[in-house]
Amino acid sequence: MSKKYLLILVLIFTGGLSPFAAAEEMTISDLKFEGLQRVTLGAALLSLPIREGDVVDDYEISKAVKKLYASNHFESIDLFKEGSVLIFKVKERPTISAIELTGNDKLTDEQILDSLKSSTIKVGSSLDRTVLSSIEKSLEDFYHSIGKYSAQVETIVTPLPRNRVSVQIVFREGVAAKIEQINIVGNKAYQEETLLDLLTLSESGGWWDLFADDGYQKQKLTADLEVIKSYYLNSGYIRFQIEETQVALTPNKKGVYVTVNVNEGDIYKVENISFIGDLLGHDEDIKKLVALQKGDTYSASSVSASEQSIRKYFGRLGYAFPEINTYPDIDDETSSVIVRFAIEAGQRGYVRNINISGNTTTKDVVLRREMRQMEGGWLSSSAIETSRTRLNRLGFFSAVDVNTQRVSSDLVDVNVNVSEQASGQFNFGIGYGTESGLSVTTSVQQNNFLGSGDRLGFAISIDDSDRNVSLSYNKPYLTADSVSGGAQISYNKFDASAANIADYTNTTYAFRLSTGFPVNEVNRLGFSTGWENTNISDLDTDESYYQLDNFLSIYGIDDDEDAVFNDFDITSSWSRNTLDRGQLATQGMSNSLSAKVTLPGSDLQYFKIGFDIRNYQRITKNGEWTTLLRGSLGYGNGYGQKDGEDQILPFFENYYVGGYRTVRGFSSNTIGPRALYTDDDNDDTDAIGGNAKYSLSAELIFPTPFLDEAYSSQVRTSFFVDAGEAWDTEFDYSSFMSECNTDCDNITDYSKPGNIRVSTGTQLTWVSPLGALVFTLAVPLKEYDGDDTEVFSFNIGNTF
Structure with missing residues (x-):
């Protein structure tokens, strides 16, 4: 040229x-x-x-x-x-001075602007008209993919002084095309209705079918076709194919007809199962992990589950990256298949570093002491999973992500990333009852004091009758072996006359030391010893109730005489925790058994035994739908004699039922035996508790309606049914009735169980920066005359 x-x-x-x-x-x-x-x-x-x-x-x-x-x-x-x-x-090229979006309902401004920015279309950049044209087309393609075939996107560029332009993108989205009909052709084994029920998309059901997903979307159709394919592959149709999918658009672009042509093939049986590769001497164990057996109908999901089980098995042995592949050897003449698992364990992986991030308050050592995967040790998938669970149980983090990063053929780094949540709790409770009116409680607790993982608690509870102050400190890792230690000091002053029970004052000082020992990853033993000084003053035995008179008579306490008790006790406990999270758990069980007994020689000789259980079972895989079964049992009594009389459980150690922790719909601690008088009015008296109690609860936990998915791990909604009661096995009903002179017709026998209260309702729990906010609406299903019911309650504090 x-x-x-x-x-x-x-x-x-x-x-x-x-x-x-x-x-x-x-x-x-x-x-x-x-x-x-x-x-x-x-x-x-x-x-x-x-x-x-x-x-x-x-x-x-x-x-x-x-x-x-x-x-x-x-x-x-x-x-x-x-x-x-x-x-x-x-x-x-002109500079973009402004970008204006109009008519976009399906896409948010943020989504569009982010997309434009990635294509260099943003305020302050130079305008590339060719890029702008391609964006127009891609936006229209998006609308077409979600069934809006009449959608149009137009870009208007307006010149401005100094070589600037304003870009306006006008959206005319139109309406989504409805699915007029879905036809499946070629199916013989299953009826068309059976296959259509598998799909998320459905034919237009008319105005009366408000919940029909009849808007066409290409992505949903693709996913639905995979569902049909999986359905056949899991039923033995290994040669199943979707040969063609036709989507026909109506002339007005408001409706589509979908036709799916399938070729089912025959059902294939498993002729044999074999293994290729080095199984490292674990042949028998690996064979047991295979979900298929000779003669079974072939199932793709069973093959996938078997691969996953084998992969996890090798992961527990330290082989971080095993290669598990399945090669089906298909015989079309006999409609059979030999399933061959090719296994290559690879090299055993070792952990180089454990990298922790996201903990701005909690110290690294708090996380590292919960890790069961050690640096320098071989990588174990079970140790990784246990570490993740233990970190979740701390209750310090809203999210815990643990993953491995390959460094070389036999080295990995373990990366732990956490999102911290409020671990301090300001407990403020407000309740309103039909009988009790307004009630208020408050306390402060820090479960992660200064990021150390130690628990510091300071509680103050004040109302008309009660003054309670306590200070506690617990160190979960007193030693490196997870031996815990703690101490608590408390003061309580109770004015019984202000509670309309009797004219006396109970002042208690207490001090307690505690320790705990791990048995294994989920079981723990605890022991504590304590001293309590109890002073009963301002007694007026002329107006005391029957149950109190019984207690006072045992210890020979006379009118206007102060009673001082000094008691030393020991407490032992066993706890088992397999919950997946410390707060708002979705899977696992928590059990605790405790026993307290005052030492011989104490002024009061008694014992108390309690058992609590919580059991979460997921309904859906992600735990959005979960069931919770909860129960609590308690029994106490005296032992030995005092001046020839059997000792009993002190009335100030009684069990109480009622409130948002036990039986919702009833005011706190109001279910159970009431103060009874032989010569006074027995109407509308206060509950005084008993030496035995139980409470049961069943909950259905479900996704909170209209809540953004980003907050789903912090908010929980549930329906519940609660039941429970308290009684006093030492109450002599016959003896009281023989002495009763006033209002004796409707006295309930609280010497045995049988006066159960039941309630139902809904509860919303939000783990907020202030602590857990609990809103409860409850309706009693079974109540008794004089019960203090509580339709609505609001609490800030611990959750269960």
Whole structure:
């Protein structure tokens, strides 16, 4: 090609208006730009691959113009020559001054602007009209994929002074095309209705079918086709194929007809199962992990489950990256298949580093001491999973992510990333009862004191009758072996007359030391010893109730005489915890058994035994739907004699039932035996508790309606049914009735169980920065005259 024609091509490409004569070569004496406004001369020259003094030909000049266009600064470039001077007359691309979106309902402004930004269309950048056109098309393609075939996207560019433009994107979304009909052709084994029931998409059900998903979406159809395929593959149709899918659009673009052509094939049976590769001597164990047996109908899901089980098995042995592949050997003549598992365990992986991130408050050591995967040890998938569970149980984190990162063929790093949540709790409770009116409680507790994982608690409870102050500190890791230690000191003053029970005051000082020992990962033993000083003063035995009189008579306490008791006790406990999370668990069980007994020689000799259980069972795999069964049992009594009389459980150690922790719908601690008087009015008296109690609860936990998915791990909604009661095995009903002189007709016998209360309702729990907020609406299903019911309660504090 002659240089003349080459130069013509250069000018055509560059848009030059004044061509210069072809030349063999030229030495550039100067480079000039005309039309620069926003772009500096230095920036323009940097985009050129030629400089003053360079000897260039036409080809090199054409490459220089291409480089200028590639800089994305210029909309047009005209090239001129004056002697040995090259003059570039440019028109800069306008700067985007504003972007306006109108008519977009399906896509949010943030989604569109983020997409534009990734394509360099943003305020302050240069406008590339070709990119803008491609964005228009991609947006329309998106709307078509969700069934809005009449959607249009138009871009309006408005010039502004100083070479600026305003970009307006106008959306005309239109309506989504409805699925008029779905036809499945070629199915013989299953009726069309059976297959259609598997789909998320459905035919238009008319205005009366409000819940029909009849809007066509390409992505949903693709997913539905995979569901049909999996259904057949799991039923033995290993040769099943979807041969063709036709989507026909109605002329008005408001409806679609979907036709799916399938080829089922035959049902295939498993002829044999074999293994290829080195099973490292674990042949028998691995065979037991296979969900298929000889003679079974072939199932793709069973094959996948077997692969996963084998992979986890090797993972527990430290082989971090085993290769498990399945090769079905299909015999079409006999409709049988030999399932061959190819296993390559690879090298055993070792952990180089454990990297922790996301903990801004909690110290690294708090997380590391919960890790059961050790640095320098071989990688174990079970140890990783146990570590994740233990971190979740702490209750310090809203999310825990543990993953492995391969460093070399036999080395991995374990990356632990956590999202912290409020571990301090300000407990503030407000309740309103039909009988009790307004009630208030408050306390403060920090479960992760200064990020150390230690628990510091300070509680104050004040009402008309009760003053309670306590300070506690617990160190879960007193030693490196997870031996815990703690202490608690408390003060309580109870004015019984303000509670309409009797005219006495109970002042108690207490001190307790505790420790705990791990048995294994889920079981723990605890022991504590304590001292309590109890002072009963301001007694007026002339107006005391029957149950109190019984207690006072045992210890020979007379009118206007203070009673002081000094007691030393020991407490032992066993706990088992397999919950998946410390707060708002979705799977697992928590059990605790405790026993307390005062030491012989104490002024009061008694014992108490309690058992609590919580059991979560997931209904759905992700735990959005979960059941919770909860129960609590308690029994206490005295042992030994005092001046020839059997000792009993002190009335101030009684069990109480009622409130949002036991039986919702009833005021706290109001279910159970009531104060009874032989000579006074027995109407509307207060509950005084008993020496035995139980409470049961069943809950259905479900996703909170209208809640953004981002908050699902912090909010929980449930329906519940609660039941429970308390009674006093030492109460002599016959003896009381023989002495009773006033209002004795409707006295309930609380010496044995049988006075159960039942309630039902709904509860919403939100783990907020202040602590867990619990809102409860409950309706009693079984109650008795004089019960303090509580339809609504609101609490800030611990959850169960």
